[in-house]
Amino acid sequence: MTGRLTSTEGVLEHWNFEQVKALGDTWADEHASLRNLIYQLNSLHTVTAMMESFNPDFVVFVRPDNFYHTPLPTYVFKHPNARRLNTYIPDWQWWGGLNDRFAICGRDTYMAYGKRIEHIFDFCKATGRKLHSERLLKYVLQQAGARICTMDTKASRVRITGAFADESFSPKRGMGKRENRYFHLFAQFRTFMDRQRSDKTEAP
Numbered sequence: 353m354t355g356r357l358t359s360t361e362g363v364l365e366h367w368n369f370e371q372v373k374a375l376g377d378t379w380a381d382e383h384a385s386l387r388n389l390i391y392q393l394n395s396l397h398t399v400t401a402m403m404e405s406f407n408p409d410f411v412v413f414v415r416p417d418n419f420y421h422t423p424l425p426t427y428v429f430k431h432p433n434a435r436r437l438n439t440y441i442p443d444w445q446w447w448g449g450l451n452d453r454f455a456i457c458g459r460d461t462y463m464a465y466g467k468r469i470e471h472i473f474d475f476c477k478a479t480g481r482k483l484h485s486e487r488l489l490k491y492v493l494q495q496a497g498a499r500i501c502t503m504d505t506k507a508s509r510v511r512i513t514g515a516f517a518d519e520s521f522s523p524k525r526g527m528g529k530r531e532n533r534y535f536h537l538f539a540q541f542r543t544f545m546d547r548q549r550s551d552k553t554e555a556p
Contacts, residue, residue, distance in 0.1 A: 356398065363394045367469060376482035389485055393469035400466025410435075411462035414454045418507040419516065425503055427550040428456055436460040438546065439493055443502035444521045448532055449486030450493065450500065453507060457498075464496035465489070500535075501543040 367390055379385040396413070403411060409432035412424065428440055440456040457465045472483055475491045493500060509517040 356402070358395060358398055360391055363391060367394065367472070372472060372483055375476050378482045378484055386483060389483070390469070397467050397469050400463060403462070403466075407459070408462070409459055411457045411459075411466070412455075413457065413462075413465060415509075417510050418454065419510050421506040421508065422504065424454075424456065424505050427547060428501075430550055432459065434549070435546070437497060437499045438501055439465060439498045440501045440503045440543075442507070443504055443540070444506075445486075445519070446532065446536065447484075447486040449484065449488065449490035452485050452489045454505070456503070461493065461496055461498040464492045464498065468492040471495070499542060500539045501546055502536075502539050 364387065369387065369390055372386060372390065373383050377383050377386065400411075410429055425440070428435065428438070436458040437460050438456075438458045439461045442451040442453055445451050445453070455465060468488055471492050472488065475481070475488050476483060479487065479491065481487060506519075506521050508519045511517060
């Protein structure tokens, strides 16, 4: 499998960006962040389609502009059939949804994660909200029946100048409403049980 450099020409028209704009300027920056989000989600959609023929057990989604301070967990790649519905996401910066910076997805959830741009208008209609990246991710994974687990992996965005963006790795920041805090607590418990399962199978 090889990479692909895609053009942005026609992308906004293909995903009805004018209709997305009409739903609201989420970040109040004259739709610049919304535009960039559509480009990002389109690239994610493209690479996800390229992976379908491989029928992968797991898919690791990572951004090239991240510097990883700690490694991804390795135990998650064992027992793929038991983890086909699992999705592992960073345990920080959820912003009322789920951190969309990087993820490890089982075979039954990677399509929902990677092709979530297809569900923008479903999300907005169901929630009554403007397009929001983290909340969109939470919506599509819940619709797919994903089992959300967390990762302790830390990563910082690297600016084009080479400078690191300021990041908060506190799980509490951006958690939002009480329902999100409960969701996060259950995800942490699910992760604990998931790791325990791996530890037991590895015991002599």
